[in-house]
Amino acid sequence: xxxxxxxxxxxxxxxxxxxxxxxxxxxxxxxxxxxxxxxxxxxxxxxxxxxxxxxxxxxxxxxxxxxxxxxxxxxxxxxxxxxxxxxxxxxxxxxxxxxxxxxxxxxxxxxxxxxxxxxxxxxxxxxxxxxxxxxxxxxxxxxxxxxxxxxxxxxxxxxxxxxxxxxxxxxxxxxxxxxxxxxxxxxxxxxxxxxxxxxxxxxxxxxxxxxxxxxxxxxxxxxxxxxxxxxxxxxxxxxxxxxxxxxxxxxxxxxxxxxxxxxxxxxxxxxxxxxxxxxxxxxxxxxxxxxxxxxxxxxxxxxxxxxxxxxxxxxxxxxxxxxxxxxxxxxxxxxxxxxxxxxxxxxxxxxxxxxxxxxxxxxxxxxxxxxxxxxxxxx
Numbered sequence: 001x002x003x004x005x006x007x008x009x010x011x012x013x014x015x016x017x018x019x020x021x022x023x024x025x026x027x028x029x030x031x032x033x034x035x036x037x038x039x040x041x042x043x044x045x046x047x048x049x050x051x052x053x054x055x056x057x058x059x060x061x062x063x064x065x066x067x068x069x070x071x072x073x074x075x076x077x078x079x080x081x082x083x084x085x086x087x088x089x090x091x092x093x094x095x096x097x098x099x100x101x102x103x104x105x106x107x108x109x110x111x112x113x114x115x116x117x118x119x120x121x122x123x124x125x126x127x128x129x130x131x132x133x134x135x136x137x138x139x140x141x142x143x144x145x146x147x148x149x150x151x152x153x154x155x156x157x158x159x160x161x162x163x164x165x166x167x168x169x170x171x172x173x174x175x176x177x178x179x180x181x182x183x184x185x186x187x188x189x190x191x192x193x194x195x196x197x198x199x200x201x202x203x204x205x206x207x208x209x210x211x212x213x214x215x216x217x218x219x220x221x222x223x224x225x226x227x228x229x230x231x232x233x234x235x236x237x238x239x240x241x242x243x244x245x246x247x248x249x250x251x252x253x254x255x256x257x258x259x260x261x262x263x264x265x266x267x268x269x270x271x272x273x274x275x276x277x278x279x280x281x282x283x284x285x286x287x288x289x290x291x292x293x294x295x296x297x298x299x300x301x302x303x304x305x306x307x308x309x310x311x312x313x314x315x316x317x318x319x320x321x322x323x324x325x326x327x328x329x330x331x332x333x334x335x336x337x338x339x340x341x342x343x344x345x346x347x348x349x350x351x352x353x354x355x356x357x358x359x360x361x362x363x364x365x366x367x368x369x370x371x372x373x374x375x376x377x378x379x
Contacts, residue, residue, distance in 0.1 A: 010317040015229040015251045016048055018313055022249040023231040040235040043348025047339035048229040053135035053328025056221030071215030073127035074144035076152050078210040080195040082188030083115040089129025090141045091121035095330055096262040097137050103258050104142045108149040110173040127213060135328025143216035143323035152212045159190050162202035219321040226327040228252035230336035234344040238370055241363030243345055245308040253315045255327035263329050264312055270333020271310055276302045278341035282360050
């Protein structure tokens with residue numbers, strides 16, 4: 001895809017090339033020319049995905065769902081002491097929205113994050129929301145917070161300009177304070193004027209006050225698209241079928257990164273889940289349809305000893321359709337590991353003419369693939 005494509009907003013080829021460099025593909029290819037001392041086989045695999053996130057109204061309506069989401073809303077309130085309250089109906093499920101929504105508000109108003117209180121998912125006090133799903137949180141709720149902050153900023157500037165005897169277009173926010181032509185004042189002084197000293201307000205003040213609720217959805221209703229390239233190096237023991245992951249890298253693009261730590265945390269968790277899908281986790285049933293994996297003794301999950309140290313690189317290609325160019329990221333980490341790991345396994349098995357075509361790629365399935373290749377070669 002073109003780096004300037006307006007529909008995809010990304011450079012997929014560059015993502016793959018960066019992953020090749022990070023995984024040291026040339027060195028892996030050179031290493032494959034010499035047998036491993038322990039008799040294992042080494043392989044490298046890649047997978048690139050694109051994920052539609054923050055699906056819009058038209059998408060859900062086309063699916064014929066009984067509940068169709070529309071605008072996401074957020075309420076912002078400048079408090080009398082100059083702090084900020086953010087209320088949104090979306091719920092937090094561990095994706096760090098309390099932090100990232102505060103950062104979005106800070107981007108516009110510059111009020112310190114430590115002075116921003118975020119309340120989510122309270123049906124008694126927050127605007128209506130359909131919830132958290134489809135990697136929509138920071139795109140939809142973040143956009144609503146951004147739009148509300150912009151509207152609130154206009155009202156604050158109007159009052160601040162009057163207090164400083166300046167024009168509203170001269171007013172700027174910087175480092176948690178309000179400035180205009182050498183004059184400065186705190187947000188608390190604007191709050192004090194509105195809540196406690198209304199006689200100091202301009203005559204044509206917006207009667208909506210210092211509390212704003214706005215709705216938001218992206219310019220294009222079909223969602224936005226994040227993507228990433230994953231790469232893995234594995235060893236396969238042809239005697240036991242055991243697979244070990246030696247290295248794993250992710251080159252991701254979720255548009256503008258609001259909080260790198262949160263993006264990486266979500267991606268690391270997704271990769272761990274995806275590695276489970278690739279190598280361990282399987283729901284099996286007997287002939288009567290009864291589940292055989294009824295406990296975690298039967299349903300294997302990867303633990304710290306099975307997971308590699310994951311390395312990440314970020315690229316930022318802002319979406320042309322969403323506030324601040326943000327794209328969703330939540331589910332992305334879990335999409336590519338199955339293909340990445342199995343591609344690496346099959347690369348390792350190339351010399352044997354074997355190929356695994358089913359996940360999880362358990363030792364039994366690896367040995368079955370090797371046996372099938374040997375049988376075909378002998379025929």
